[in-house]
Amino acid sequence: MTAPLRTALRCAALAPVAGASVASQWWAPPSPSGRWVLWAVIVGLGLTASYALVTARRGASAPSRLLGLSAAALLSAPLLAAAGVPELAVVPVVLASTVTLPLAALRVVEVRPVSRALRWAEASVALCGAGCAVASVTGGEPALIAAGVASGTAMCAGTWVLFELTSGDDRRRVLWLVLGAAATTLAGMLLFALDNSLTPGFPAGVVAVGAVSLLLPGSITVALVAPRAVDVRVVMRGAAVLIVMLALSAAVYEGVAAVWELAVGARPGKGVPPLLAAGIAAGYQPVRRHVEAVMDEMLFGRSADPVETLTRLGTDLTAGAPPPLWLHTLRTTLGVPGIELRQEDTVVATAGTVDPDHVQVTALRADGEKVGDLVVGLPPGHLRLPRAAAVVVDLVAAPLAQALHAARLSEQLRLSRGRTVTALEEERRRMRRDLHDGLGPTLTGIAYTADAVANLIATDPEHAVGTLRALRADVGDTITEIRRIVYGLRPRALDELGLVEAIRQRTAPLRVADGRPLTVTVDAPEQLPQLPAAVEVTAYRVAVEAVTNIARHAAVTAATLTLELRGSTHLRVTVADSGRCTEPWTPGVGIQSMHERVEQIGGTLTVRTTPEGATITAELPLAIPE
The missing domain is CATH 1.10.287 (Helix Hairpins)
Structure with missing residues (x-):
């Protein structure tokens, strides 16, 4: 038998009971004094839906069985009442409310923690629920209330133990329980207040109570089926802030009204309430932000000290410490689980453990250019960094960006020097081979x-x-x-013809792939200053290599080569073509060789490609640093 078929059969087992329970409301309609029967039908149907969803998702697990038992117990109560035994009908309702449903709530986690306290809490729930059932039959109302309070207390204790022992998705499931219990309590209090003031009719009041009673089973279902469907922490925090703000708004309004009445002797007139409401609305958002910050500080502990953080980080940066040590210092002072330093998609350094779904990312910019990201893992239970920690991150972002930029430049310099040494060694090896194998014999x-x-x-x-x-x-x-x-x-033509004419001589015979001649327009000053030998050779090599690349790869018959003096400090060599680029362009050996030659004398090479053509620009210093 397949799993979907087994799930369908389990759910179908409750269908006859649910149908009979609903039908009993027609052949034996409950009286206003027996309105709990209609409540049992409403909640029983809701639990049946929860049982079906949980069983379809998790199979015959302990929570699904307990939800199914709760639904069956509630749906059997109307049948017993219709059969003329209302005293016994109360028992399954009490057992479902105080035993099976609370036990289902305490079984929402995927991996059950090994805890003696949790076992004691479950045993207490079952024992107190049994006491409630006995009290409901014997008619001992004080005992029923005492046992009910004890059962609720045991469930709260078990929920607290689960919260302390779980993490990740299991903790999210426990938070859904807390949200459901809190929502049920608040909605019940509100319903009680409305019942005393508005006195709703029989069916409407029962339906409202039934809807409130389904909040906890609904939260259990979400916790079991899709704990990440909505971030429960966002919901809880938003609800808590909303409740606090509503209470503050009501307190401010009533307080001002009371002071007005004491001062004037009467409640505020028609013009005062709108002005008071406008004042409350104007101050709502600033006060709300302050309430959020205060709540974060109260719930999640001590905030970071900006002075201490900057001092310790400054010591590391001054001492030339590596990036992992920067992050270790920052993580320690911020009190976060982990921090990462990223450049594009590469993790440069990390400290601690970072959950990619629970982070705050701060862009690091140096001289207006983004050089990386500072990824800070949020502390457990936080939706964002505490206010003081966020201030610290903003303060350290600038020095971290400069340090990261300097580290990147140092690494580029190291690589450039390595390439230079490698090129020199290769040149020496070539000369040794030529001298030994050619001139020697x-x-x-x-x-x-x-x-x-x-x-x-x-x-x-x-x-x-x-x-x-x-x-x-x-x-x-x-x-x-x-x-x-x-x-x-060193090319012979440089000494015989000079830089400009040497380039013209070397590029004049070039032809494109189909055999047509390549016309190269050379734009240069009439007289170039005396260039250092290394600069002259580099300019010649870059110009010739760039034009040769155009002849080999660009489907054009014309190119432009420009030599331009940039003040008295640099010589700019620009080679451009108008060939259309229809495919992604990847630099090859020629471009890499030009980069290495230019970097060896302290210059820069940039390559820009567009659909209208490509341009290679080399900035060469006229004076080579020692």
Whole structure:
């Protein structure tokens, strides 16, 4: 038998009892004195719906069975009353109200804590409920009231134990119980006051009482089925603040009215109440914010000390401590479960444990640029950071942003230096290989040939002459190899033609992928100042590499290259094309090589791509720092 079928059969078992209970209200209508019978039908039907929902979600669990027993007990009461035994009909109502429903409430958690106090609370609920049932039969009203109060007290004690022993979703379930009990109590008090003043009719009053009685079963159902459907903490806090504000508003209104009556001798006239109401409305929002802050302080403990936090954090930053130590200091002084420092989607550092669903995120900005986020885990039970803690976070955001920005720049500098050292070592390795594998054997051969010539001059002059000619060819090859190595270090055209003409000479023969010539327009000053050798080589390499990339990858036949002096401090090299980019662009080896060359001399390289084309800009310093 499948699980859905078993669930349907369990729910269907209550259907005949529910139908008979409803039908009994027609063949044996209750009198006003027996209105509890109609109440039992209303609440029994509500519990039947709760039983069906919980069983469909959690199967034949202990809470669903207890809800089903509660529904069956309440629905059986009207049948017993219709059968002429109203004395016995009261018993299942009392047992459902004081035993099975409270026990269902105490079983809402997924993992039942091991607690002797909780077992004693459940046993007390069952014992007191049994006492209430006996008192209802014997007619001992004082005993019935005493047993009912004891049962309610035991349930409150059990709920408190559950709250202390649970966390996460289980604690949310317990909070739903607290909300349901509080709502039932407040609504019952309000209904009692209305009953004394308005005296509603028989059916209306019973329906209202039944609706109030279903608040607790409804909260049990939500706790079991969907504890995260609504954040119960938001509901509880909002309800508490609303009740406090309503009480304060009523107290202010009645207090002013009483003082007016004492001073004038009569209640305020027609014009005073609207003015008083307007004054209360004007001050409602500021007072509400203050009430929320005070409530947070009262419920969730001591707030952070801004001076202490800034002092300790400043000590860490001054000492050059790493980011995890910053967060540890901040977490300790704020008293939060965890803090994270993020850059984009990367967690830079963390301290403690952070629940991603229960955090407050503060953007960190340095010089108008967002450099990261400070993610603060909220303390247990908090909906937001306490006011003083939020002030501390706002205060430390600026120095943290500057420190994070400085740390990022230091890391970039470290990586840049690493790339520079790697490039230098690779260049040295290349030169060593060229000298060892190219010039080394050639020069060795020249030396041996010279020795051979010296030995042949006296005995075989003609052979010596031929050997000298071969030696001359080897020397020529060696000169060519030396030139190749030298030109690899610094292009020959730079010394012969200068930077601008060297670029023109190198880019003139370039062609695009389909064979058409690439027209490069070079815009440069008539006379460039004497540039440092490293800057001149970098400008040449970047310009040539950028134009070559256009020839290889951009479907255009024209490019623009601009050399521009930026005051007396920088040379700007800009290469642009008008090729349309229809696919995501990913930088390759050429762009990375240009970045490394520019960073080696302290410059910056930016690449900007748009659907209308791409632009590469290099800012090169005219004076290289030592």
